[in-house]
Amino acid sequence: MTDTKTMLTLRVNGDPHTFAAEPHHTLLEVLREELDLTGTKHGCELGECGACTVLADGVPILSCLTLPQQVAHADITTVEGLARGPQLHPLQTAFAEEGAAQCGYCTPGILLSAKALLDANPRPTRDEIAQAISGNLCRCTGYTAIYEAIEKAAEMSAKAAQHV
């Protein structure tokens, strides 16, 4: 038992959170253990699998290799912050319809990698999608349904934009 906790403030999914944590604990650990945001998963805690991907100012980062201090001034987005209130993100709807989440464990990380992609590139090619999620290992799907879901979400967003 160490007794070296320090106070930290993080902005996650738009909300400010102030909490005490061990300074060596990773962003992944504080999200899950201090903020109860267990939607962010861990598959290796060594930066190999991508399950812990979150966004910092819109950029995908591996929360298992990030210390909270490094993102103290960033806007963090986790899977819990993807929907806007009751309104699901098009990626969530498309993933459900295309069966892109089987066991669902890599899904939060892939959703966030995909969100970063679509925010930067609203109509990506299949190669660009494959590139964008190449750091997220999925053991269930063979990736095909994930590609289809991301393409569908892009289409849904484009259609929604036309109607505005």
Place this chain on the structure above:
Amino acid sequence: MSELSILGRRLPKVNAWAHLTGSARYADDIRLPRMLYGRLLRSTRPHALIKRIDISRALAYPGVVAVVTGADMPEKMGIMPSTQDETALAVDKVRYVGEPVAGVAALDEDAAYEALSLIDVEYEDLEPIFTIEEALDRDDVKIHDTSKRANVFKEVHLSFGDVEGGFAKADHVREDWFFFEGNTHAPIESHSAVASYDADGKLTLWTSTQVPHYLHREMEKVLGLPRTRIRVIATPNGGAFGGKSDPFGHEFAAALLSMRTKRPVKITLDREEVFYAHRGRHPVKMRIKTGVKKDGEITAVEFQSYLDGGAYASYGIATTYYTGALLTVTYRVPAYKFDGVRVYTNKPPCGPKRGHGTTQPRYAFECQLDKIALDLGLDPIEYRLRILQPANSRTVNELRVTSMGLGECLRALRDRTSWERKRSERTKGKGIGVAGSAYISGAGLPIYWNDMPHSGAEIRIDRGGGVTVMCGTSEIGQGSDNLLAAIAAEALGVYPEDVHVVSGDTSLTPVDLGSYSSRVTMMAGNATKNAGLKLREQLVTVAAEKLGIPADRVNLAYRKVYDLKDPERSMSFVEAANLAEAKYGTLVGAGSYRPPAGIGGNYKGAGVGPTPAYSYQAAVAEVTVDLETGQLTVDKITTAHDCGRALNPVNVEGQVEGSAYMGYGEIVVEEQIFRGGLHKKPSLLDYKLPTSLDTPKLETILIESVDSEGPYGAKEAGEGPLNPVIPAIANAVYDAIGVRFDETPITAEKILDALGKRDNRGITKDRIGPTGLGDGKADPKRAMRRLEASTEARERKKTQV
């Protein structure tokens, strides 16, 4: 039966929303008040006696609350009652590097981790056994005292039909050796368990398991706590693939630590530990001899398998039989001899991985059939079509075949992949190959002998029209919760979103044997259907009375109960449910399923292989081999799968694609290999899983043979489609470069070796693979010397620091 309203449609899974919003609660997401964090100490030796364990320094470490060792739980356990050779934590002896030895519970994970290094274990090294050959020959070294001969775990010998006569009749006989390297499941979620022993003397265990019922039994045995006081809840598994279907040390350790401390305890394995928990694909050496007539008709097959089982039994007895059992269900084999032997070695235990025991022999057989087709000048697809096992038949080893769609699979592939055109284009470095396969839709027998159902389901209807289905299945990502909801909805004429699913809870749900052997659709599906049809009958009766029509004109669909002749004459589902509750009392329907008798033979060993129905599948792989670098690129895999009926095509396609991906990984890159008992790749950096950039283009064709035994005609889809992918790729590589890869994986290094470019000596090979068993006597003390050298080096390093 009227038209289906729910089944067959491309609907989202009922549990998709939890997965997509981060609200699904996997085992490691559970946090209970006063919860302690546990870690396991693991063996650093492949084979050693434990002379002494001293936990006093660990117990004194600040934050540590309790420590347990093997001596606290000496009861033998294991998934198969007849071969229990394991303990929750090692007692007196360790048999592989990574075997759990002790468990610590502390206020936080950091303290638990620190305390592990303060547990003093004194080992006395024993000579380790690492290869099949050594294990077969070394009578002087025993990994388990129970082995009668050397380190043999299990030996089986079966013979059917006139094998000698069959070979005598053959115009052409081929004999080939193969080696299939071991590999592991690598689910992205590591194993995790939370145990809570409460003030009422009851223990609840939340765990990522595929087999909550079997685990329930083992918990009673090991903990000495009556089963009435144990509740096992299978949390959603973040992938499993067979790797979470054994009882594991961390589950018992969490439970015992909770009993000792009267506080909840969580133990989550880290990634390296998952590689030690293993229970993955057995490395298998195989010899296969097949006799054929000039036209290709098989006259006899002789098959031998040598399985490297690792340190413990796991499902090994079933795995051994499975290497031989299913070779007969795809093509006509009139005479068949099978000899299998599984040995113990000082490596993590092997067990069931997707395709359990059938993947390796299927690879060997389909590669050999490819050779036979070419020997006879036949097209490999045409050849297979000629020799198909017929539907509604019996195999020579007495397995009952019902629907059989392999022929349709092969024909569909021939059309879809432009097979004939691509086969005739001869471009060096480009190739196309095919293979077929079959798999069980659930094992015909349970793991412990009993006459009870393999699956039970209970359905309740509440007064608001809500339906709750309860079944002991474990949701491992394959979609079992959705299956239960969809079948209950179909049977009762509501929508899947009207159905609440309670699954995998030994206190709340009737027993289902678990999510293994691709049994859930067949067995839990039939149980749920049977439960639903009982309630349906009550609803039909009251509706017929109320609507004043005969019962056979009443239909239930889309939350309506209506007259088939005059659909306007109807009432709502809720109204019918309320009427039924008034007439019959609380609306509860129970259903169960047990495979029919007579689906297999009566000989010893006949228990492995029978199933209510076999799925059939075939795959075509298209590959490119870079002749300079040896790089193998699989451009596309097209799989055709006979699933009986696709109850939800999105999910079935997902299973087929996921299987193709996993098969691809197994033959191109994945291997669980060791150096001196140490795992060479216990991380996801070194043990490469195919990424999105590696995975080939995957295409799926579903064939619906509508099986007589399956619920609404359905058969399995989760495992079979992995099998043909592996030999299809090997056969495609041969088509590309003229080299037979009779061993897996097909690495760039091996390709360059075959092309004569690895050492630049230009000696080319037309085959890479074993030519037989080694004698295992080369240098018996070599392993021990290497172990001593590496231990010395480690000690030197330690003293230098």
